[in-house]
Amino acid sequence: MKSNKIEKDTESKILEAAKRVFVQKGLDGARMQEIADEARINKALLHYYFRSKEKLFMTIFKVELNSFFPRLIPVLLSPDMTHEQKIRHFVEEYIDLFLKNPFLPAFVLREVNRNPQIIAQFIGESGIDSRKLKEVMKVLSNEMGLSLNEVLHLMVTTVSACIFPFAGKPIIEQVLFEGNSTEYNQFLRERKKFVADFVIFSIKGRTI
Amino acid sequence: MKSNKIEKDTESKILEAAKRVFVQKGLDGARMQEIADEARINKALLHYYFRSKEKLFMTIFKVELNSFFPRLIPVLLSPDMTHEQKIRHFVEEYIDLFLKNPFLPAFVLREVNRNPQIIAQFIGESGIDSRKLKEVMKVLSNEMGLSLNEVLHLMVTTVSACIFPFAGKPIIEQVLFEGNSTEYNQFLRERKKFVADFVIFSIKGRTI
């Protein structure tokens, strides 16, 4: 056994390298050679640990999809928070996640559109539970004084507002900030407050 | 010359086939063979009309990116409409565009993330004009009683709310409607009214 933990075991090195490459390039764009280089090993060893490119990809994708659906349902069901607090909490957590993993939205969207069945395949293993989700919608519906359908659209709109600024980074950065990435990052940092405000104001404006 | 217009010329056939394949599979996932089959010609002819896969792709992408940015700026500058009317008009036109081209959002997002420079490359040729866009923001800022920055976020949020339901179709369809595509399509049809209402209510809720 190696002395200290600076030396990672090979499997971890592969997983980390594969994550970087797959998330950036996608399944179709990624090359096993590039993953091997990134992990500082050779191609053959990739196939020794994971039998095929597909299998290695699936291992990565499962983990990433899992982190794409954060564990926020318990908070949304909490009886000790107002719906305003819940919205703020959700938006802040979700955008923070993407600030830490900026490529996650584009990656998940790309792969899920490449192979739409992949999402059904992993639905159970990721933090998604349709039953719980409907429970959340019912609770929020009561708290907000909106119909179930309105809550559904509201949720999708909130999630959209969090995800798109990351998934569409090249467009936003270029079109809105003429390529100035400092301004784009500033925009992202302001985003948490704005989106939460936006949603809350919309509920207010609707119910008066 | 052929009798009636049922027979299209080869270039058009290629272009239509390439559009279908590239939009669905992306540059990396698409195969020249598949495009040839789709166009009912052989691979060699593809290279005769367009020298390379890359060139053929660029031709398609330019057109698609162009339609991704609809010509809505004149309307947004119109002095004869309230900002509410402008928002409704924008959202309806934009969502209608995606109802007609459901794969457009996922396609543009995928390719723009694959190669972020591609957007700068075509910025002039697509219907985007940063100067005009800033003019729009200024006008809306006055009409809505919001700061320029708030209008910026508002625009991004509105666009997000229109695009994401299409770009994230596999996720939404599976997670929210358990794979029931009829319910998903129903959701999309309701979306125009909801998004416009949502934005307008938010402005109202903010300024009271």
Add this chain to the structure above:
DNA sequence: GTCTATACGGTGATAGAC
């Protein structure tokens, strides 16, 4: 477990006949 060498199929691109 880790490496080098290689097999094998697929893919973009071209040559050349018609």
Add this chain to the structure above:
DNA sequence: GTCTATCACCGTATAGAC
């Protein structure tokens, strides 16, 4: 312009030595 045949390369995957 359109076709068939073919090339050259690249990418996944495996064999086999250590």
